Every structure is written in structure tokens, then in C-alpha cells.
Amino acid sequence: MEWPDIWNAQAQDDSHTGNKRGLLLNGTHRSGSDSGSMDDLASRHSGNKYGALEGPALILQYPILSPVPENRSVVAFLSMVARWDSFILPNMPPDPDGIIIVISNSCGQQVTFALTDNDVIYLGDSDLHEAEYESLKKEFHFTPQASPISGISMTQTYCPYKISVYPSATMRDKFETEEPVAFVGGVAGIFLFTLVVFLIYDILVERRQRFLAATASKSSAIVTALFPQIVRDRILESEEKNTTKQRGMKSSAVESSMDSALFHGPGAKEGPPIANLFTNTTVIFGDISGFTAWSSSREPVDVFTLLETLYRAFDKIAKEMHVFKVETIGDCYVAVTGLPNPQEDHHLRMVRFARRVLDKMIVRTKEMETTLGPDTSNLGFRIGINSGPVTGGVLRGEKSRYQLFGDTVNMASRMESTGHRNQIQVSQATASLIVSSGKGHWLRKREGLVHAKGKGAVQTFWVKSKVSSTERSDSEPPRSSKALLDEAAGSEAVDKKALETADEKAKDNSLIAWQVELLTRLLKRIVLHRKLNIGKKDKDLATLDSSKVLPREQMTDIIPMPEFDPKMEEHSMDAKSVKLPPEVISQLNDLVATIASMYKDNSFHNFEHACHMTMSANKLMNRIVVPTPLETNGNMKEAHDFTYGLTSDPLTQFAIIFSAIVHDVDHHGVSNEQLVKENNRLAALYKGKSILEQNSIDLALELFSSGSFPALVACVCADETEFNRFRQLVVNSVMATDIFDKELIALRNNSWARAFSLEEESAADARATIVIEHIMQAADVAHTMQHWHVYQKWNEKLFVEMSQAYASGRGAGKDPALTWYQSELGFFDNYAIPLAKKLDECGVFGVCSDECYNYAMENRMEWESKGETIVKKMVLRLGERNRKLSCVRLNGQRQDN
Numbered sequence: 001m002e003w004p005d006i007w008n009a010q011a012q013d014d015s016h017t018g019n020k021r022g023l024l025l026n027g028t029h030r031s032g033s034d035s036g037s038m039d040d041l042a043s044r045h046s047g048n049k050y051g052a053l054e055g056p057a058l059i060l061q062y063p064i065l066s067p068v069p070e071n072r073s074v075v076a077f078l079s080m081v082a083r084w085d086s087f088i089l090p091n092m093p094p095d096p097d098g099i100i101i102v103i104s105n106s107c108g109q110q111v112t113f114a115l116t117d118n119d120v121i122y123l124g125d126s127d128l129h130e131a132e133y134e135s136l137k138k139e140f141h142f143t144p145q146a147s148p149i150s151g152i153s154m155t156q157t158y159c160p161y162k163i164s165v166y167p168s169a170t171m172r173d174k175f176e177t178e179e180p181v182a183f184v185g186g187v188a189g190i191f192l193f194t195l196v197v198f199l200i201y202d203i204l205v206e207r208r209q210r211f212l213a214a215t216a217s218k219s220s221a222i223v224t225a226l227f228p229q230i231v232r233d234r235i236l237e238s239e240e241k242n243t244t245k246q247r248g249m250k251s252s253a254v255e256s257s258m259d260s261a262l263f264h265g266p267g268a269k270e271g272p273p274i275a276n277l278f279t280n281t282t283v284i285f286g287d288i289s290g291f292t293a294w295s296s297s298r299e300p301v302d303v304f305t306l307l308e309t310l311y312r313a314f315d316k317i318a319k320e321m322h323v324f325k326v327e328t329i330g331d332c333y334v335a336v337t338g339l340p341n342p343q344e345d346h347h348l349r350m351v352r353f354a355r356r357v358l359d360k361m362i363v364r365t366k367e368m369e370t371t372l373g374p375d376t377s378n379l380g381f382r383i384g385i386n387s388g389p390v391t392g393g394v395l396r397g398e399k400s401r402y403q404l405f406g407d408t409v410n411m412a413s414r415m416e417s418t419g420h421r422n423q424i425q426v427s428q429a430t431a432s433l434i435v436s437s438g439k440g441h442w443l444r445k446r447e448g449l450v451h452a453k454g455k456g457a458v459q460t461f462w463v464k465s466k467v468s469s470t471e472r473s474d475s476e477p478p479r480s481s482k483a484l485l486d487e488a489a490g491s492e493a494v495d496k497k498a499l500e501t502a503d504e505k506a507k508d509n510s511l512i513a514w515q516v517e518l519l520t521r522l523l524k525r526i527v528l529h530r531k532l533n534i535g536k537k538d539k540d541l542a543t544l545d546s547s548k549v550l551p552r553e554q555m556t557d558i559i560p561m562p563e564f565d566p567k568m569e570e571h572s573m574d575a576k577s578v579k580l581p582p583e584v585i586s587q588l589n590d591l592v593a594t595i596a597s598m599y600k601d602n603s604f605h606n607f608e609h610a611c612h613m614t615m616s617a618n619k620l621m622n623r624i625v626v627p628t629p630l631e632t633n634g635n636m637k638e639a640h641d642f643t644y645g646l647t648s649d650p651l652t653q654f655a656i657i658f659s660a661i662v663h664d665v666d667h668h669g670v671s672n673e674q675l676v677k678e679n680n681r682l683a684a685l686y687k688g689k690s691i692l693e694q695n696s697i698d699l700a701l702e703l704f705s706s707g708s709f710p711a712l713v714a715c716v717c718a719d720e721t722e723f724n725r726f727r728q729l730v731v732n733s734v735m736a737t738d739i740f741d742k743e744l745i746a747l748r749n750n751s752w753a754r755a756f757s758l759e760e761e762s763a764a765d766a767r768a769t770i771v772i773e774h775i776m777q778a779a780d781v782a783h784t785m786q787h788w789h790v791y792q793k794w795n796e797k798l799f800v801e802m803s804q805a806y807a808s809g810r811g812a813g814k815d816p817a818l819t820w821y822q823s824e825l826g827f828f829d830n831y832a833i834p835l836a837k838k839l840d841e842c843g844v845f846g847v848c849s850d851e852c853y854n855y856a857m858e859n860r861m862e863w864e865s866k867g868e869t870i871v872k873k874m875v876l877r878l879g880e881r882n883r884k885l886s887c888v889r890l891n892g893q894r895q896d897n
Contacts, residue, residue, distance in 0.1 A: 274396070297782065322337075323337050414450075590708075617776065623845055660733075
């Protein structure tokens, strides 16, 4: 910027005074004696520093020269006083807002001005610019080099001026705007948002694609499993045609071609049925023998565990042998060979498949007895096979699947239903094909004709088992002795007694292993509960003494339940991860084995019955209904209170199972009443009341606290308080199984009336005690509330035991053969059915109580209609059994002689 040279005044020698004159700054002369008159003038105007000028000013002086050209001299000065801003204002640059001007001279004078859009503001008498902008300074110097008037020289004592121009924060704020940053940030934000949206979209699309691919893969696997290749080809062909026709239509209008091929939904065009005739096939029907009765005493999860384990094993064999699985109907397994691709050896392939399936069934059920409980290994597989033409196709509609139709299928079903446990029965058609293939030695003709529904009397054949080492492959397991007994049928001289004894021993070992597994699961919960509730121990278990009080006298109406523990509820699923010390498991196994050995060889009151009761008690405990979080609004304490605390206390659960195991220890095979009549020493010891029950309690608790199982006892009971509570639970639980003592019956009725007449909170422990007793009572007679076959099994065992007692002169009353029919009806009416109703009234068993009641009513009706005939058959079987035992004893005596 070019500034006008208006500050070209200088100090000169005054010829009249001879003094230097300086420019007036801030209302004063820097030098010279005449400056005082200007100060007086400024003070007279305003009385302040600048007087009437009201700001820094300058004095402009112009010399007046003499008229003599030859000798010019200054005769006077024309002086003017003006404010600095009057000179700055007309010369401001465009948009000056925020500019700082510092005017200074070499005489040490400084003033600072700030420019605005239309004004000049005086800031102070010193350099007041902002130090951070020092590097941006622009300087302008005013130093005349010669006098503008010819003939007059300039003095060398004047004070040159300098103007310094600086920016300021105000100027920066004006020109340094946030708009570009905001704009860039906005653009970047939009870009990032768009990028994130696209990334999310890409992720969702990729996830959707994976989901569709997985769904397609699963659908393909399902279709592959359900339909043979010929049907899949038809479906895919239909899908391709539909896709071509529907191309270009809106997605909402396009229906699944698969659905169109299989279902007749809205808008679906009905095409020709998907069906084919296969002339050379072999169909197999396999049914689990004893499954219905077995499942009645199990929980649903156990039932499906069995079926899934078996059928997966069968499916694997079918895949290896190229056998097409058609379907499973309940516990029935249906498969076929000879389709979809022809197989010349379809009949031989199916027989080999049946053999492998039968062997796998025996192995798997034996393995699962440890986890699924008693009688699992007793399940068998009944197989029927028939050969001939079948029609195979898809019967379109809801839940379509590939199905077989025709007389060949019906005959295969008849072969299964008329077969025997662990036997393979084939029709005449299949047998003829086997013989024509040179494998006639595989077959054994069945004695007598079989009456097949819709077919009349037909001849069938048994498939022999592969009993020789040359015929059996290494992958096929050995058959059980029970299976060999079933297949022997008198064809070989088999020592049945030795095989039965071996089987009984193996069975006891499997029952012991199952009991250990069950108790181990409960022990883990106890250990977890104790870890979550670390507190002071009461009295060391090492100082415990056996109680001298009779168990009957220790009974109580109310057993206190632990208070609600949120930590236990939150970590209830963590119990599976608990690791028990090996010595605990070992001692638990020894304890259960010792208890098993303490049972007498009774027909009914034996270790097998104890295991059946244990299984039934465990089922009832696990079927206690716990409200869902939705029903309790997430309040776990409410769920705890609803079940009276039973589902929250692992020690109570362990005590119930332990009580079920020991409740008939050392049972004498006769009633308490008979022991009183015989003046048995136990009758005197227990004062003639609840003799067998009290004896079992004492024997079990003495064994438990004998010192032989220190690690186990310490795991169950951490201190004396827990041991006393455990003992109280065992006493009440076992004493509940004495259902004939009139005094105890009256006490229970009174306890029931009191507990269910009190308010919820005060009655919780009393109701919990009643529920425990009812679990034990229902489990003890669970066979009356389970499947008819289960009832028949245990009913006959009890009949045999009481008949043997009567035959030995130890039975009370009349011969059971004469009273059994009416006695069972009375037992249903007076005990089993009312007990089932009370389970419902307890309010915690849910549909399980309905199941017990329905089974009890059905069994009662069956017994009423068939009981008399059944009693006669039981009498005949008992007589035959006694005769065989007599022969065995006689042969033994002869060998001894």
C-alpha cells in the first residue's frame, strides 16, 4: 500500500529562536521550548491529556520564507494540529477490520490504533499489537532525503517516523472461518455414513446369502434324505420349468417351485403325480420291543435320547450299505432296497442290513443303560422282511414325504408284528429269493404257520444269527447271552442257568453304574452350592456319633428348607463342569455296590425294585414344574417359593434318591405284621412298628457314617448340621413308604390338613415335607401309574413273593391266588388312584400328575377286565417255576451224593 507523503514535516533551526522543533505527538513537543504553548492549548480545551483533540495528534509546520530571493530565510511557521486518525481514516484499505497500526518515531514515541470497517480506534500510547502476529508485520518508513524548498536545507535532528501494520485476532476470526471445516466434515460424514451403510448392507447381504446357502444346503439334505434320486430329479425339473415361466414376474407373485411340486397350495398348478413302480424290492420293518412300557417310566428327553441314538446308528449303516430309509413311525423303522436304483442282491443286502442293525441295537442299549436307567438293555428289536413290487412316490399335500404302497409293504409289516424279540422274520417270498441265491443256510423254518392279518395262515422263516467266528465280521459285536437264549430255541444244548446267572450279574453291575451316575450328577450340584456359599462350618464330621434314637421317633412334620439363594439359581447350569475327586467317585461306587449286596434275593423287594423306584422318584423330581421367567417376571425367588424350595436344594434331592435306593435294604420278603407274629428280633428292637423301614434306615445310615467313605461323606455333608439334616430327610423319606401303619396314616392326614390350611409363606416347609413324602410313596408303587406292561411285570413279581411267603408258612391271611384279583382292585381304589389325585393337589407336578392318574385309571380298567385270567396264568407260571427249581435242587443233591 502506498501511503501519501503527508508526514514530511521536519524540525528545522529557527533563525529567530535557534531552537529545534519536533512534531507534536500525544499533545506535546518532544523537543524545543515553544512546545509548552501547545500543551497549554490542549489542556485548556478539555482538561485532560489530549484536551479538545481527544486523542493523539501531530503538528504540521510549514516555513514562511522572506521575500528576498537572494537570501531566503524562515521568518515564520504556519502550524496545524491534527489528530492522527484524521490522516489514517481517508487512507484505510478495503475491508480494514482488525488491522493494528503502530506509529512510532526514533524519539521513542509510540501510539497504537485499531481499524474497523468505518472507524479508527485509539488503543494506547505504546506498541499494543499482539505478539503472536509479530512475524506478519509490515513496515513503512517516512525519511525525507532533501528539503522540498530550494535554498532551505533540512536539519539533521528531526525524528523519522515509521508505521508498523499487524493483523489481529479479530482479523483472524473474521477471515479464519469454520465453514470450510464444517463443509469438509459434512462431506466426510456423508461419505462415512454412506460407506457404513454399504458395509452394513454388504454384511447383511452376505449373511443373507450364507443363510440362504445354508438353508438351501439343509433343504437339499432334507430332500436327499426324504426322496430318492428319481423323485429329486422330477422336483428339480419342475423347479426349472417354473423358474423359466416366472422369470420377470414380481417376487411376491412367484411361488416356490418346490412347494408347487409337492403341495397344492393357492395358485399351484397340479401336475402329474410323482410315483413309480419298482418291481424288485425288499422292505424291512423294525420295531423296538418293550419301548412303550419302557418310555412310560422315563422323561421325554430320555425317550428321544434313545430314539435319536439308535436311529442315527441305523441311518449310518443304511448309508454304508446303500439301503434307502423311508421313514420312522414312532419307534418303527422302515427301509427298502431295490430302489431308486435296481439292486440284484436287494434281498441279501437287506438281510445283512437287518443283522447289523440288530447287533447295533444290542450294543447301543447296553451302553445307554448307565444313563437311561434300568431295563434299557432289555429292549429288543423285532424285524420283519418281505420282498416284491412296491409303488413309491410322493403323496402331495401338507408335510409330504416319500412313501411306499402295496401288498409287499403290508406283508413286511405283518412279518414284524408277528415276529419275536431280537429275531428277523422273513416271508416266503424273501426266503425263496435267499435260497435261489445260494444262502439257504441263513434260514430256519419257523414251526407252525403264522396268522397274518388279511393273509391268513402263512409260512415264515427265521434268519439265523451269525454265531460263528468265520461268518462274523470284526466290526460286528458279540451277541448277549439273553439274545442267545432267545435264539437257541432248543436247537443247541445251552446251559441256560449259567447264562441267566451271568446276565443277572451283568445287570446288577449296570444298575449300580446307573445309580452312581445319577448320584454323581446330584453330588456336583451339592459341591457347586457349597462353593457359592462359603461360610462357617458347624461341628467337624469326624466327631459325629450314630444316633441312638429309633428312626420312627426322629420323624418330624416339618423339615426346614434352605432359604432362596440367587447365586445358586444363576449358576445352576454350571454343575456339569464340576470335577469330583476320584476318591469320591470310587467311594460312591463302593457304597452303592455294598447297598446292592445288602438286598435279599426277593422277587419284588430287591435291588432291581429299588432302582425302579429311584428312576420313578427322579422322574417326579425332574417333572416338578418351575415357572418360566415370563410367568414370574424374572423373579427367581418367586419360582423358588412356588416349588417350596425343592428345586433349589441339591442336598434334599440327593437324600430322596439315596432313600429310594436304600428303602428296602435287608427286606425279609414278608410284611411287618408277619415279623411281629414271628417275634422276630427286629420286631422287638423297633417296638413292633415300621420294622422293615426302620431297619433299612439304620443299616443305610450306619453304613454311610461308618468311616469307610470319608471323602464321600465330606462331599455330601460339610458339617454336623448338614449331616443331621440329611439324616432327617432320609428318615422321613423312607418312613413314608410304610403305607399300612394306621398311626402314620393319621399323622400324614393331619399334616396335610395343617400344611394346606396355612398361608403360603408359613406353610412352605410343611408343604415341601409333604411333597417329599408323596414322591417316595408314588415312586414305591410307580408301576401302578405306568404302562400296563410295567404294571404286569411288577405285579407278578409281588404276587410271586407273597405266594412264596404263603407257601413257606409266612404269609398272612389267605392264599394270594384266591384274593389277588380283588386285592389289586382294592389297592387301586383305596391307594393308587387317590395318591395320583394328591400328586395333582400338591400343585407342583404339572402334567406329570395327570399322567400318573391316567395310567392308574387305565391299569385299573385293564385289571378289572383281564385280572382274573392273568391271575390264573401267573399261578400256572409260578407252578412251572417251582417245579423247575425243585428239579434243580434234586439234581444238585444227586451231584453232591
